[in-house]
Amino acid sequence: MAIIITDECINCGACEPECPNTAIYEGADDWRYKDGTALKGKIVLPDGTEIDAEAPQTPISDEVYYIVPGKCTECKGFHDEPQCAAVCPVDCCVPDPNHVESEETLLNRQAFLHNS
Template structure:
């Protein structure tokens, strides 16, 4: 599963620098597929191809958020999700809407980083 940040987030920012995929953003901040990755283009689910450097709208305006398409649960980098390990209020939890196997997460890591 990807990790998500719940509404209990206190906006401390401890999680953001810990993410090896740059999948965590401050509320209200635009995100990019290319941030922290080797991606130049991304094919969306509907088949549209976009420039990975193109800004995407924030997923939350109120608190930090995780882009599930970039989250690998730190698989291949660490033994556990680092955002959850450093969160002082335990609001970094598994996202039930994005269930992925270990193999899928490692494949996503390889895709993100051009491996």
Template sequence: MAIIITDECINCDACISECPNNAIYEPDQEWSYSDETALAGIVQTPDGKEVDADGENDPISDEFYFIVPDKCTECKGFHDEPQCASVCPVDCCIPDENHVESEEQLLVKKAWLHGE
């Protein structure tokens, strides 16, 4: 399951540097799969979609920091718990019920993102 940042976010910037997958972006910031990952060019996601890893995607939020679900692994393979949630001063980094994944799926995604 990916993590989501709720509208209680105070845009403090504490979480962004903690994410090992560079899945957290500032409000209104375009994002790409290749940002701080091993991905480049046309790639197939673990769930079978073909995407341009270098392509710029529209921001998910224009008001609050946001997490790209396709890049979030809940820090599996890096840490015992999601680092964004552990550093958030207002507890707005919570499990995203719309993106439920098993630990195995999250580890596959981590390997995909980092070329392992």
């Protein structure tokens, strides 16, 4: 399952540099699939959607840091535990019950994002 950042976030920014997929963005900041990944140009997402990896996407939150579910791998393939949760001083990086995913799905996403 992907990780979410709850409204208890204090916007300290400790989580953002820890994400190996650059899936964490400051509130109100646009995000891109290309950020922190090997993706560039026109791509086809695992769900079949065609997009430009370099095109800005609408922020998921305007107020607190947020995690893009389609880029979050819970650090699978990089670390034993989600690094955002490990460094969050207020424990607001938690599993997202709306995005329950298997380890296989997370590892496949990691391979897709990094062409490995």
